[in-house]
Amino acid sequence: MKKFLNNLKGPNLKNTLVDNAMYLILLSILVLVSIVQPLFLSTNNLTNILMNSSIRILIALGVSGALITRGTDLSAGRIVGVGAVIGGTLLQRPDYAAKFFPGLADMPVLGILLLAVTITALIGLVNGLVISYLHVPPFIATLGMQSILYGLSLIYTKSQPIGGLKDDYTYLATGRILNIPILILIAIAMIGVMWFLLNMTKFGKYIYAIGGNESAAEVAGVNIKWTKIRVYILAGLFYGLAGFLLAAKSGGATANYGIGYELEAIAACTIGGVSTAGGVGKIQGIVSGVLVFEMLKTSLQFLRVPSDLQYVAIGTVIVIAVAIDIRKYLAKK
Amino acid sequence: MQHLDIILAMNHVSKSFPGVKALDDVSFHVRRGTVHALMGENGAGKSTLMKCLFGIYSLDEGEILFDGKQVHFHNPEDALKAGISMIHQELQPIPYRNIAENLWVGRYPSKKILGLFSIVDHKQMKQRSEELLKRVHLNLNPNTLLKELSVSQIQSIEIAKAISYNAKVIIMDEPTSSLTQAEVNQLFEIINALKNLGVSIIYISHKMEEILKISDEVTIMRDGKYIGTWLAKELTMEKIIKSMVGRELVNLYPPKTNVPGEVSFEVKDLTSTNPKSFKNVSFSAHKGEIFGIGGLVGAQRTELVEGIFGLRSIKSGEIYLHNKKIEIKQPHSAVKHGLALVTEDRRGNGIFGVLSVRDNVAVASLDDFVQFHFILNNAKLNQLAETNIKKLSIKTPSTKTKIQSLSGGNQQKVIISRWLAVNPDIFILDEPTRGIDVGAKYEIYSIMLDLANQGKTIIMISSEMSELLGISDRIMVMCEGRLSGILDRSEANQEKIMALATAYM
Numbered sequence: 001m002k003k004f005l006n007n008l009k010g011p012n013l014k015n016t017l018v019d020n021a022m023y024l025i026l027l028s029i030l031v032l033v034s035i036v037q038p039l040f041l042s043t044n045n046l047t048n049i050l051m052n053s054s055i056r057i058l059i060a061l062g063v064s065g066a067l068i069t070r071g072t073d074l075s076a077g078r079i080v081g082v083g084a085v086i087g088g089t090l091l092q093r094p095d096y097a098a099k100f101f102p103g104l105a106d107m108p109v110l111g112i113l114l115l116a117v118t119i120t121a122l123i124g125l126v127n128g129l130v131i132s133y134l135h136v137p138p139f140i141a142t143l144g145m146q147s148i149l150y151g152l153s154l155i156y157t158k159s160q161p162i163g164g165l166k167d168d169y170t171y172l173a174t175g176r177i178l179n180i181p182i183l184i185l186i187a188i189a190m191i192g193v194m195w196f197l198l199n200m201t202k203f204g205k206y207i208y209a210i211g212g213n214e215s216a217a218e219v220a221g222v223n224i225k226w227t228k229i230r231v232y233i234l235a236g237l238f239y240g241l242a243g244f245l246l247a248a249k250s251g252g253a254t255a256n257y258g259i260g261y262e263l264e265a266i267a268a269c270t271i272g273g274v275s276t277a278g279g280v281g282k283i284q285g286i287v288s289g290v291l292v293f294e295m296l297k298t299s300l301q302f303l304r305v306p307s308d309l310q311y312v313a314i315g316t317v318i319v320i321a322v323a324i325d326i327r328k329y330l331a332k333k
Numbered sequence: 334m335q336h337l338d339i340i341l342a343m344n345h346v347s348k349s350f351p352g353v354k355a356l357d358d359v360s361f362h363v364r365r366g367t368v369h370a371l372m373g374e375n376g377a378g379k380s381t382l383m384k385c386l387f388g389i390y391s392l393d394e395g396e397i398l399f400d401g402k403q404v405h406f407h408n409p410e411d412a413l414k415a416g417i418s419m420i421h422q423e424l425q426p427i428p429y430r431n432i433a434e435n436l437w438v439g440r441y442p443s444k445k446i447l448g449l450f451s452i453v454d455h456k457q458m459k460q461r462s463e464e465l466l467k468r469v470h471l472n473l474n475p476n477t478l479l480k481e482l483s484v485s486q487i488q489s490i491e492i493a494k495a496i497s498y499n500a501k502v503i504i505m506d507e508p509t510s511s512l513t514q515a516e517v518n519q520l521f522e523i524i525n526a527l528k529n530l531g532v533s534i535i536y537i538s539h540k541m542e543e544i545l546k547i548s549d550e551v552t553i554m555r556d557g558k559y560i561g562t563w564l565a566k567e568l569t570m571e572k573i574i575k576s577m578v579g580r581e582l583v584n585l586y587p588p589k590t591n592v593p594g595e596v597s598f599e600v601k602d603l604t605s606t607n608p609k610s611f612k613n614v615s616f617s618a619h620k621g622e623i624f625g626i627g628g629l630v631g632a633q634r635t636e637l638v639e640g641i642f643g644l645r646s647i648k649s650g651e652i653y654l655h656n657k658k659i660e661i662k663q664p665h666s667a668v669k670h671g672l673a674l675v676t677e678d679r680r681g682n683g684i685f686g687v688l689s690v691r692d693n694v695a696v697a698s699l700d701d702f703v704q705f706h707f708i709l710n711n712a713k714l715n716q717l718a719e720t721n722i723k724k725l726s727i728k729t730p731s732t733k734t735k736i737q738s739l740s741g742g743n744q745q746k747v748i749i750s751r752w753l754a755v756n757p758d759i760f761i762l763d764e765p766t767r768g769i770d771v772g773a774k775y776e777i778y779s780i781m782l783d784l785a786n787q788g789k790t791i792i793m794i795s796s797e798m799s800e801l802l803g804i805s806d807r808i809m810v811m812c813e814g815r816l817s818g819i820l821d822r823s824e825a826n827q828e829k830i831m832a833l834a835t836a837y838m
Contacts, residue, residue, distance in 0.1 A: 200709050202699040209696050212685035219644065219682050220697040220751065221668030279687040 021324040022272065022285065026292050033299040040302050047181065051173075053294040054187035055242050055249065059258075059265040060272075060290050061194045061283075062238030065231040067269050068211040070278035071138035073232070075127060075145035076239050076265055079120050080258030081153050083243020086116040087169065088162040088253030096164030100157075109169050117240035123149065124236020128229030146262075153255035163252040173249035183245060190238065195283040203230060212279030268293045271321045292321065337364040339398075340533050341386075341417075341502050346395035348385055355381040358395075359559040361552055363502060368524060368534045370544040370565070373554035374577055374770035379537055382554070383504055387412045387419060400501065418495030422507040422768070423680070426487050428480035433462040435479050436494050465493040469523055483631065485516035492523060503527065504535040509543060510768060511796075513629040514831070521547055539770060540797075541570045555579055578772050585771070586803040587778050591785035593622035593806055596656070598759050598790050603640060603650030611637045611814040614650075618759075623781060623791040625805030627798070628834050633814040634794045635677055638761050642667045642674045654759070668697060673752035677763040677794070679741065683748050686737035690729050691718040693736045693747050698754035721750035725780065742773030749780060760784060763794045778804050798827050812837045 017024065034041045059076055066073040089100040090112045123145065130141045175182045198204035206227045209217040218224055239258075247253040272289025274281030296317055300310045341363040348356040356378050363369045373379050384390045386397060388406030397404050399415060406412040409419075427435055434441075437458050444454040462475035469489040479487060488508060495503045509517045524534055524547060538544055544551060545565055552562040553576045560576050599617040611633040618624040626634050639645045641652060643661040652659055654670055661667045667674070676682045685693055695702065695714045702710050702717075718732040725746045729739055736744055745765065752760065762781070766774040781791050781804065795801045801808050802825055809819045810833035817836035820829055 200711070201707050202703060202709065203707075205692060205696060205699055205709070208688060208692065209685055212688045213682065215682035216685055217696070218664050219642070219674055219676055221665040221755075222696065223663070223665050275687075279685065 021327075022288050022292065022321070025321055025324075026288060026295065029292070029295050029299055033302055037302045040299070045298070045302075047184075049291075049294050049298050051181055051183050051249075052298075053290050054181075054183045055246050056261070056264065056268065056294060057187045057287060057290045058190055058238045058242035058245075059261050060268045060286050061190060062235035062242075063262065063265045064194070064269050064274055064281055064286050065207055065235055066138060067266065067274045067276065068207050068278060068281045069228060069231055070211050070214070070276075071131065071228070071231070072266065073127070073142045073235055074139065074262050075123070075142040075149060076235065076262035077258040077260055078146045078149035078153070078262075079123055079236055079239035080243035080246060080261055081253075081255055082123065082149055083116045083120050083240040084247040084253040084257040085153055085157050085162065085243075085255060086119060087112060087244040087247040088165060089157065090115070091166055091169040092162070092164045093166045098164065100160075100162055106166070109172070113241075113244055116244045117237050120236040120240025120243070121233050122236070124232040124234070124239075125229065127236070128232035131232065132225035132228050150255065157253075157255050159255065161252060161254045162247075165248065165251050170248050170251055172245060183249065186241075186245065190241070191283060191287060194238075197234070198283065203227065207231060208279055210278075264293065265290075267318050271318060271325065273325055337366060339363065340365040340400055342398040343382070343386060344396050344398070346382065346385060346397075347393045348381055348390060349393055353557075355557050356385065357557045359554065359557070361559070362562070363533050363535060364550070365501075365533055366528050366531045367549040368528060368536050368547055370536045370538065370548035370551040371554070372538070372544065372551060372573060372577060373560075374772055377554040377577070377770075378557040379554060380506075381557075383419065383506070383535070383537070386417065386504075413498050413500075416499060416501040417504070418498055418500035418502070419504040420488065420491045420495065420506065420508060422510060424484070424487050424491060426479040426482075426490070429478060431476045431478050432466070432473060432482075432490060433458045433475035435490060436462050436465060436475075436497060461497070462493075465497055468496055468526075469493045470519060484511045485513070485520070485630075488512070488520070489523070492527075496527075500532060502533045502535060504537070506537045507539070507768060508536070509538065509540060511630055513631065516630075517543070539768070541573055544573075545570070553577055574771055577770070585775065585799070587775065587782055589782070589804075589806075591621050591623065591782055591806070593785075594620040594788065596620075597654070598792075599653035599656075600641060601651045601653070603637070603652070604648045605633075605636060605640055605814070606646045606648045607636075609814070610645075611640065611811070614811070614816045616809050616816065616819065618790045618792055619806075620788045620790055621785045622806045623785050623793060623804055625801045625808040626792065626794045626811065627796075627801045627808050627830050628811035628817075630796060631813075632811040632834065634811050635763055636814075637811070638674065638763055638792065638794060639676075642672060642761065644674075668755065668757070671755075671758040672761065673697075673755060673757040673759065674761045675745070675748050675752065675763060675765055677767065679744055679748070679768075684736050684744050687735060689733045690722070690727070690736050690739070690747055691715060691732040694718045694721055694750045694754060697751050701754075717754055718750075721747075721753065725750055726776065740773075742769040742777075745769060745773070745777065746780075749777070757789075759790045759792065761792045761794075764796060765793060766795075766797070766800065774800075798830060801830065802826070810834050810836075 039045060059080060063073045063076050090107050091109060092099050094106045127142055127145055130136050131138050173183055177185060198207065206217065206222050209222055210224060210227060214224060243258060246257055268289040269281065269286050270276065271292055272285035274286060296314060300313055305313060339362050343359065343361040346356055346359045359378065359382060361382065371379050381390065385392055388408045388411050404415060427438065441453045442457040442461065443451045445451055459475050466473055466475065469492050471486060471489050508520060512520065527534065536544065536548055545568060548565045550562055551565050551568055553560040553573065555577060596617045597620045601615050603614045604612045614637055628634050636645060640647050643664045643666060652661060659670050661670065691714060695717060699709065702713050704710050715732055721727065722729060722732065727743050727746045729743060736747055766777055785791055793805065806822050807819055808825050808830065810817050810830055812834055815837055817833040
């Protein structure tokens with residue numbers, strides 16, 4: 001803190017501002033909106049923002065591994081959808097009239113969660129295999145997967161919306177432990193898991209190495225194919241969990257759940273300083289990227305910006321935020 | 334000589350970066366129609382000076398006079414337009430575009446159709462490209478894709494481009510670092526032809542023999558300061574080294590103390606799947622031996638070691654380690670078997686530019702730092718980096734510094750530390766001292782000898798004749814993908830190596 005304050009003096013001021021641009025943007029949104037709409041700062045609203053962010057953070061954590069290795073994952077949103085419809089179809093109330101599987105017994109929530117993330121991890125495995133062994137660029141491989149999964153989800157759900165989820169499933173989204181929403185606790189735990197993987201394991205170091213210079217990583221004996229496969233499996237796990245929670249939170253699911261989430265997650269990561277050139281990206285950046293994004297969305301609602309115009313505003317902010325943030329990586333003349 | 338007028342004068346130039354004074358009152362004068370060599374160790378300030386000239390950096394103090402007038406270049410384009418061109422050490426061709434497009438990109442000759450639309454005039458472009466190619470002695474069709482050309486041909490294309498800008502001054506940064514002797518001679522012919530047309534060349538190189546041969550004047554820098562300018566004919570290698578390092582370097586090579594033992598590594602009849610690459614190569618290297626591999630560029634030496642290391646596919650042949658046959662399909666199995674490869678292209682497949690010095694050191698040996706099955710011991714990783722920084726006297730502000738901000742010699746030492754941490758038996762070094770200054774070279778030779786003394790096997794590819802002769806115990810020479818001979822240290826000399834290097838041509 002003292003160092004931070006010292007930096008605020010003299011010629012370092014500009015650098016300090018640029019280096020912390022993301023946090024300053026976050027702060028100024030908060031201040032601005034709360035002046036216009038004091039209700040913005042209500043516990044209720046802030047909790048709401050954090051709960052919305054919780055699910056987005058899981059998706060961003062998943063896609064960040066792909067981004068750091070110079071890949072991408074356009075199937076993220078669709079895998080979220082898969083997680084949602086698996087949870088939705090298998091965890092309806094036993095007495096619900098329009099049950100998807102009428103004869104289905106009462107299933108345990110934890111068991112179905114495991115099933116959902118196993119399936120989404122397998123989807124991630126397929127992504128990883130196609131990228132590593134068939135050498136299909138990640139952009140195309142996951143674009144194809146996106147379409148395949150959308151079709152399969154529609155076939156599986158017969159294009160019907162699913163409702164009537166049982167209480168101990170929706171409790172995941174409504175419940176609290178020590179007065180903190182379970183959703184937020186799960187997100188914090190997963191942030192911890194990803195931080196640990198990236199910073200404290202070989203796997204994490206290899207992710208950065210591959211993103212930093214794939215040829216050099218190969219020469220240094222890094223198993224490139226296996227590392228990338230694990231990145232996409234891990235991503236599948238995160239998306240599956242996110243989808244499962246998304247259905248619980250909204251009390252239902254359709255095959256359309258999660259549509260476009262991959263682009264929001266990629267945007268949030270980029271806002272948070274994950275370089276698309278690879279090798280660069282930190283957990284705190286990813287988390288603050290998602291928070292900026294969600295806060296911006298809520299702020300626009302609070303400011304009563306017409307919803308059509310909100311898209312324009314969000315797009316503009318993404319570009320401006322990245323333009324400011326990227327300055328710290330540009331070579332200083 | 335003295336009567337030729339000065340085309341370019343940089344007077345009292347200073348430039349500081351946070352924490353360092355990169356240039357301190359440097360003056361540099363180039364005469365019209367001469368070759369002026371700029372020398373100094375890595376970090377002496379040569380590139381900074383050239384970047385100031387080229388408008389990439391702004392000057393803190395001082396002035397630049399070009400053709401008698403004071404100039405202020407704000408970017409490389411300004412400099413190009415004024416008549417200053419630069420041929421970078423790392424050439425930047427557009428591989429899937431043809432020669433003509435590479436020459437004229439950004440300023441395509443155009444013509445109007447229907448008096449309205451401006452379109453690219455391909456006919457004129459081809460014609461003007463042909464004229465340019467003739468001037469650099471290249472007999473090629475302008476429609477050839479750049480990816481088909483050799484490094485020296487691409488370099489000639491860059492020179493042609495410089496000529497097309499009517500450059501009065503051409504900067505060449507380490508132009509011969511990847512050329513064969515024949516190609517170097519050809520480059521010198523082109524340089525002499527340019528001189529006769531009144532073009533001045535600023536020639537940056539570490540190779541002293543070349544500089545003494547091609548340049549008229551030599552300016553030497555050290556630690557960001559101007560040391561002096563001499564006529565090349567008044568200089569000797571000893572004098573240059575003394576001015577560059579600021580002390581007398583008695584020997585270029587440390588004394589040979591290693592004693593080769595029994596055979597540790599054997600390659601039998603190795604043949605690449607690529608018919609143009611290496612074929613039927615067999616050799617054996619010993620414990621404690623420095624085994625040199627010489628040959629011209631294009632002799633497929635790099636391809637051979639990359640084949641051994643699992644980076645390229647092999648059609649047939651066998652590899653033995655300590656008399657046991659081993660299979661290497663992937664580089665990570667090579668590493669597991671105890672092989673290490675320091676590659677030729679440091680930036681391409683050596684360093685992780687955006688990662689810290691620590692992570693660059695640790696990346697290959699992470700297995701040794703895992704506790705409780707999968708948690709890395711970061712404190713020990715820091716220690717590893719610290720130890721190596723001390724042991725190899727790597728100059729870096731901290732272990733957290735990004736490796737890309739280190740000089741070439743220090744980057745190379747980081748990569749060597751990476752492999753020292755793995756403790757392999759077989760070290761393969763591909764052009765280990767390329768683009769590295771005299772002082773750092775000596776240190777790298779010392780490390781190699783140290784390793785040999787510990788019983789390691791060192792296989793070293795080098796294109797520098799004196800290095801091969803100075804440090805190797807035996808020298809294997811290749812030509813056109815084939816082994817043309819293996820010479821013992823006692824019998825090897827420049828002539829014999831040259832004869833073997835051209836044996837099948």
